[in-house]
Amino acid sequence: MAMTDDQKAARATHGLLSAASPDVAQAAQAWLARLAHERRLSAKTLEAYARDLGVVLQRLTGHLGARPGLLDLAALTPADVRAVLAARRADGVAPRTLVRLLAAARSFGRHLEREGLGKVGALAAVRAPKVPASLPKPVSVAAARALADPATRAGDPREPWVLARDAAVIALLYGAGLRISEALGLTPRQVPAGAGQITVTGKGRKTRMVPLIAPVRAAIAAYEALCPHALGPDGPLFRGTRGGPLSPRIVQLAVERMRGALGLPESATPHALRHSFATHLLSRGGEIRAIQELLGHASLSTTQIYTQVDATALMAAYRAAHPRAATATPGK
Incomplete structure (x- = not known):
């Protein structure tokens, strides 16, 4: 039997209990239930959101000296948020992970403001780390x-x-x-x-x-x-x-x-085969909008990354095959 939104939220919140004060844990369960209901997120995705928020709360506990409550979150400064990100960076985590942690915290902060439980303005004042773009790696x-x-x-x-x-x-x-x-x-x-x-x-x-x-x-x-x-x-x-x-x-x-x-x-990997499906369709003249529909991407920008993959492969083939590729200068 499929879990209800509240059941999924409760399951995801379980991992937060050791990191959150009672009022924050209660607000977090309501936040996760809203995500499950409005965005139709799976139980695994909700658990990932809860886990990321839990990491932020744990770092805040170390930084502040006690588990933060709702009033503590509202009183955070940009310096507090940067301290949390810096601590995680010192642990060796990748920029992409830091972006994900900040995104989870901001989502929770928006929920608190929407519910009248306080505004965590410091989260919006901190710029997310830059993440180097990574292209999908299709197989031949x-x-x-x-x-x-x-x-x-x-x-x-x-x-x-x-x-x-x-x-x-x-x-x-x-x-x-x-x-x-x-x-x-x-x-x-x-x-x-x-x-x-x-x-x-x-x-x-x-x-x-x-x-x-x-x-x-x-x-x-x-x-x-x-x-x-x-x-x-x-x-x-x-x-x-x-x-x-x-x-x-x-x-x-x-x-x-x-x-x-x-x-x-x-x-x-298995997911690389999905990348290959899109890239090979595009290389054979597939229309980008049609590929977007086939992949089930909500945004065209997500699908457009495959045009970069195709262009990269084209230039690699050019450099490998053209007799003057090693000496040719673009635009000349």
Whole structure:
């Protein structure tokens, strides 16, 4: 049975109890419940928000000498917030982590102000650390096909239905651009035999239509034909060896195993196959707006990063192949 928003919030807040004063813990549970209800965040995402806020509160406790209450938060100065970030930076955490901690604290601060529990103005007065841009690292077309090809697994001692299952999941990641959670959340009812497209539930419980190309349909059909477990229409499509829902970790391990066999870099992960789906579509003339819809991105700016990946790959190919690339000067 699915958890209610309040249950998810209570579960996420549990980890905050040691870091928060009673009034802050109560406000935090209300904040997390609001995030669950208004933004439809998953239990795991709520726990990440709560964990980040807990880290900030723990550092504030060390800085102030006691667990901060709501009045203490309202009295914070920019110097206090910078001290927290500096302490975490001294621990060796990456700038991206500092940005995430500050974002969680600011979200909580907005909730407090909205509820009339105080305004934490110091949070808005501190500039977030700069995060160096990192581009997605897709695999090549040949590598993506090999990862999804059941024939690549010839000689693997595991049961044939397990190999077919792994191949079907990977085919969905690359052939349909699904997130691993989206693929593992599918039910047989959502993927009827011969379906040319399916409805996928993504982040924020938003749904989108995704085409299923013939190789992906064939991979799923091969798995279903071999699976020894009864696949009820509304149960999970992909099963673990004992019949329960397949864990994302099992898929990650399967890709790691294939990565070693194919000599691929560590960046070749399940999520890299989704990156590859987008990058390869774009390189073959795919329209950016259509790719945005297929990926389920709320903002076009999120999808536009793939245009940078494509341009980077194009320049790398130019430098490697053009006879004057080593000496040519741009614009001349």
